[in-house]
Amino acid sequence: MTAVLKNAVTFEAVGAKAAAPTVISFRDVSKSFTVKGVTKQASHSINVDIQQGQVVTIIGPSGCGKSTLLNMVAGLFAPTTGEVVYRGEPVSGINGRTGYMTQSDHLLPWRDVASNIATPLEIQGVPKAQRQARIAELMALVGLTGNEKAYPSQLSGGMRKRAALARLLAYDPETLLMDEPFAALDAQLRLRMQTELFKLSRQLKKTVLFVTHDLDEAVALGDRCLIFSGRPGTIVRDVPIPLGDDRNILQLRKDPRYHELCGDLWEFITPDHDA
Numbered sequence: 001m002t003a004v005l006k007n008a009v010t011f012e013a014v015g016a017k018a019a020a021p022t023v024i025s026f027r028d029v030s031k032s033f034t035v036k037g038v039t040k041q042a043s044h045s046i047n048v049d050i051q052q053g054q055v056v057t058i059i060g061p062s063g064c065g066k067s068t069l070l071n072m073v074a075g076l077f078a079p080t081t082g083e084v085v086y087r088g089e090p091v092s093g094i095n096g097r098t099g100y101m102t103q104s105d106h107l108l109p110w111r112d113v114a115s116n117i118a119t120p121l122e123i124q125g126v127p128k129a130q131r132q133a134r135i136a137e138l139m140a141l142v143g144l145t146g147n148e149k150a151y152p153s154q155l156s157g158g159m160r161k162r163a164a165l166a167r168l169l170a171y172d173p174e175t176l177l178m179d180e181p182f183a184a185l186d187a188q189l190r191l192r193m194q195t196e197l198f199k200l201s202r203q204l205k206k207t208v209l210f211v212t213h214d215l216d217e218a219v220a221l222g223d224r225c226l227i228f229s230g231r232p233g234t235i236v237r238d239v240p241i242p243l244g245d246d247r248n249i250l251q252l253r254k255d256p257r258y259h260e261l262c263g264d265l266w267e268f269i270t271p272d273h274d275a
């Protein structure tokens with residue numbers, strides 16, 4: 001392991017967040033699925049605590065149970081053994097303190113941007129005047145002001161992502177569960193969305209679990225990166241990313257610490273690493 005990682009835990013930003021209250025705990029969690037009488041184990045022996053305000057990136061080979069981990073936090077799947085604890089209570093049923101974002105933006109095609117963002121507020125029964133103020137605030141937050149009346153089909157890929165992000169934030173979830181949300185975007189747009197998500201998550205002090213196949217993205221966005229082994233998956237590394245809250249994602253490629261961390265992650269995931 002390199003010097004950067006050895007010394008990582010001493011960095012102030014990482015240390016302060018590690019001392020924050022625990023929001024999510026996995027305690028000896030395993031998950032299997034039985035389909036047509038055949039049981040497959042997706043993940044096993046998952047033990048991890050995630051502290052308030054941490055952005056935790058998750059990487060690992062396809063099928064190792066990364067999405068399953070998010071689904072268990074959201075309460076969409078129950079663990080087969082062990083428990084997932086959220087703010088001290090076992091998760092049972094839908095966890096309303098979390099919000100989900102995937103590769104697909106799931107915008108409603110028949111509603112304009114403002115109405116899409118309004119949907120969660122309508123469901124929550126927020127009065128119209130408050131709703132309008134909140135929509136304006138969210139549109140500004142994600143840089144979409146002026147596009148209120150546009151329909152999803154009239155938006156670029158990046159604008160759709162921003163609209164989906166604004167709608168997610170309208171629920172004001174404490175924890176954001178993000179499953180490869182930027183995977184379908186071109187490199188430039190992806191970088192912009194990463195920058196925006198990074199700023200927003202820190203500004204709003206959200207706890208974020210972010211699944212990605214992109215190691216650079218895992219380092220650029222995370223305070224910490226969990227590395228999964230192949231299926232049935234478990235967490236084999238928990239790597240601090242001590243780049244701080246004031247990192248400039250657009251300038252990271254010039255930062256030797258960033259390259260060193262990316263190199264370390266590559267080393268950890270190379271197939272013969274544990275051989």
Ligand SMILES: Nc1ncnc2c1ncn2[C@@H]1O[C@H](COP(=O)(O)OP(=O)(O)OP(=O)(O)O)[C@@H](O)[C@H]1O
Nearest residue numbers: 033035040042061062063064065066067068069231
């Ligand atoms: N609802 C389900 N029913 C049956 N099997 C499932 C279900 N959800 C996930 N699995 C299985 O559990 C395993 C882990 O799936 P999961 O989607 O969590 O992996 P992943 O690491 O997110 O994969 P990827 O990187 O390809 O998205 C896979 O073998 C998958 O087929």
